[in-house]
Amino acid sequence: MAVLETITGMADHRDPGRPVRATTLVVTRSGGQVPAPAPEMVEYTPFPARDPFGTSVLRRRRTLILAVLVAMLSVAAYAFGPVRPPRNRPVAPPAAQQTGPQLAPDGTTDQPATEEGVAGAGSASASASPAPSKASPTAASAAPAVGNTAPAGPRNVAAGAAVEASSVEAPHLAPSNAIDGNGETRWGSGFADPQWIKLDLGNQYPLGRVAITWERAYATRFQVEVSGDGNAWKKVYETANGNGGTTVFFATGNTSRYVKITGLARISEYGYSIIDIAVFTA
Structure with missing residues (x-):
C-alpha cells in the first residue's frame, strides 16, 4: 500500500488564485497493478485569510456599539455633571463724575480756568452743583495766631x-x-438788594483759594x-452769571485781613442764603 500526495488544479473558493492541496489514498496489490483511486478523497483545507481589521463582522459591530455608548456616556457626564463656577472677570469701576469744585481737607486743589476774575486778582472760576456740599469740618483750623506772619501751608x-x-x-x-x-x-439775609456779609480773619494772610457754597436762594x-x-x-471777583452751587475762585497775590461778599441780584424774591464760606491761605 502506498500513499500518494497530489496537488490538483482546482482553485480554492476563498482565494481563486490559490491551489487546493489534496491527499489521495492509493492501494497497490502484489501484482503490480495500480488500481483506480479510492472514491474518497481527503481535502486539506488551508486556514482562511486573516480579516484585515483583525476581528469578525460581529465583533466589529459590538465594538462600534460600545464606542457609541461610551461617547454618549461622556457627553451625558459633561452635560449633567457639577456646575463649573464662572470665571471672575475684573469690572472696571465707574468713572467718577465731577459735579463741581470740591474742597479738600487740607485746602489744596488745582486752580480752575479763568472765568470772570478781576485783573491782578488771580484766576477765578464759578461752578454749580445740584446739591451744594459743605466743607469738611476737619478742614477748619484754629483761630489765627497773633502776629503778621501766617502759618505755612494752605x-x-x-x-x-x-x-x-x-x-x-x-x-x-x-x-x-x-x-x-x-x-x-446757613446765613439768610433780608429780602432786598444789595446785601453783604463780611469776615474779619483776625490777621493779614496771603490769600489763595476762596469757596462760597450757596443755598437755593x-x-x-x-x-x-x-x-x-x-x-x-x-475787588478780586465779580460775576453776573451766578448759578448757585459752590463758587470757587483764587485771590492769589493779595494779603488781606477782611473778606466781603456783596450780593447785587437775587435768583428769587427771597434774600441771599450762604451755607459755607472758606478762605484758604496761599
Missing part, C-alpha cells in the same frame, strides 16, 4: 473768624452759620472784595 482761616452781615432774615439764620462748618445751617450777580484795614477795598 488752611481755612475763615473758620473761627469774626463775621457780620448787612441784615438777617431770622435769628436762627445768623451770619456765623456761614463759617461754622455745619452743612445744615443764591445770587445771580455778586462781587468779592478784600481789605487789609477794613477801609480800602479791592
Whole structure:
C-alpha cells in the first residue's frame, strides 16, 4: 500500500488564485497493478485569510456599539455633571463724575480756568452743583495766631473768624452759620438788594483759594472784595452769571485781613442764603 500526495488544479473558493492541496489514498496489490483511486478523497483545507481589521463582522459591530455608548456616556457626564463656577472677570469701576469744585481737607486743589476774575486778582472760576456740599469740618483750623506772619501751608482761616452781615432774615439764620462748618445751617439775609456779609480773619494772610457754597436762594450777580484795614477795598471777583452751587475762585497775590461778599441780584424774591464760606491761605 502506498500513499500518494497530489496537488490538483482546482482553485480554492476563498482565494481563486490559490491551489487546493489534496491527499489521495492509493492501494497497490502484489501484482503490480495500480488500481483506480479510492472514491474518497481527503481535502486539506488551508486556514482562511486573516480579516484585515483583525476581528469578525460581529465583533466589529459590538465594538462600534460600545464606542457609541461610551461617547454618549461622556457627553451625558459633561452635560449633567457639577456646575463649573464662572470665571471672575475684573469690572472696571465707574468713572467718577465731577459735579463741581470740591474742597479738600487740607485746602489744596488745582486752580480752575479763568472765568470772570478781576485783573491782578488771580484766576477765578464759578461752578454749580445740584446739591451744594459743605466743607469738611476737619478742614477748619484754629483761630489765627497773633502776629503778621501766617502759618505755612494752605488752611481755612475763615473758620473761627469774626463775621457780620448787612441784615438777617431770622435769628436762627445768623451770619456765623456761614463759617461754622455745619452743612445744615446757613446765613439768610433780608429780602432786598444789595446785601453783604463780611469776615474779619483776625490777621493779614496771603490769600489763595476762596469757596462760597450757596443755598437755593443764591445770587445771580455778586462781587468779592478784600481789605487789609477794613477801609480800602479791592475787588478780586465779580460775576453776573451766578448759578448757585459752590463758587470757587483764587485771590492769589493779595494779603488781606477782611473778606466781603456783596450780593447785587437775587435768583428769587427771597434774600441771599450762604451755607459755607472758606478762605484758604496761599
